[in-house]
Ligand code: SF4
């Protein structure tokens with residue numbers, strides 16, 4: 424694609440990068456077929472190619488974002504299915520990230536949108552604030568329909584997504600160390616992020632049990648958000664500040680007792696942490712440290728591949744529908760490891776039809792674009808239910824919440840199944856479903 428940026432514009436490293444990305448696009452349109460919003464809406468401007476043209480026009484002319492551009496950029500899930508499909512290697516993620524930052528800097532949203540976005544950005548990334556907010560949301564949950572009728576779709580969506588009960592969580596904060604059992608074979612840091620520890624602390628607890636059981640020492644170095652949530656809202660300063668805090672905490676570990684890897688159980692966060700090196704490439708004080716952190720970042724499934732997992736209880740015949748989170752399959756190109764780990768320890772794993780299409784979670788998307796998110800969830804759940812699985816496994820807490828809101832089939836994290844099969848407790852979501860058979864018993868699919 425030809426571009427027409429001036430030399431002065433190209434002096435800005437972000438514009439230079441956008442120019443490089445735009446030039447790789449050959450407008451073939453292959454990406455439209457796998458773009459969830461194009462599949463749903465059939466509008467070229469809601470396809471990757473259409474958005475690329477809108478972004479190019481906005482940046483080349485150095486124009487503030489218009490309401491029309493904002494509508495189509497906001498509707499993008501950042502699912503990155505287009506990057507998997509694109510034969511030319513267009514780095515759509517960096518382009519749309521830059522476009523979102525440009526929107527945030529140049530466009531004044533309607534007041535109610537600004538309030539909702541500020542609320543999300545000031546609450547979700549902070550564990551204690553999120554706990555309080557979810558406590559309050561329980562009281563207003565029955566009024567979700569009323570908020571929707573008043574045109575406050577995002578508020579209604581937040582209330583509907585809020586869990587009925589919050590699991591008990593550890594009151595401890597700060598750095599924590601979990602010793603390896605037996606001979607130490609490795610030392611890793613585990614991200615203890617924002618939403619996961621509040622609504623699903625069992626995921627990281629399972630990861631820690633699996634790791635320590637296999638001889639890995641785990642450090643949870645200072646808790647907090649990785650910045651992904653605000654990054655996807657275009658709030659660059661907040662995202663970079665969160666990234667620097669995580670980098671400081673992990674750099675202290677790298678320079679201290681050392682780290683073999685920085686593990687993440689939420690693939691949305693993992694994709695962002697793997698991109699820290701790019702995000703902070705022009706920050707002299709942080710560029711090298713950010714690149715080092717990105718180089719060590721791994722999804723839990725990637726890291727566990729190096730171990731021979733030995734099942735302690737039979738999982739034979741338990742049919743698992745594996746939902747491949749977009750951030751894992753498109754963002755990190757991890758498709759094989761989670762399924763192979765589950766299969767090797769005895770689960771029967773099936774791929775979900777149309778598995779390349781997003782479930783509609785996408786960070787804060789299911790709150791900010793609730794109607795499209797609902798349609799994508801219904802499509803995803805319908806595809807999953809065709810498999811008649813006993814359980815759904817996913818590697819991202821956002822997908823788990825989104826899918827669980829649309830089905831009665833239990834949804835668990837992949838590492839919870841691995842933990843259960845290798846000696847840990849059965850995932851709480853399986854309690855009372857017939858799937859959580861005692862050790863040694865087998866469970867038939869669909870029971
Ligand atoms: S598939 Fe790639 S090269 Fe083709 S239009 Fe889409 S982004 Fe451009």
Ligand code: SF4
Nearest residue numbers: 458499500502503505
């Ligand atoms: S990131 Fe997803 S929603 Fe956005 S343009 Fe690409 S395929 Fe479409």
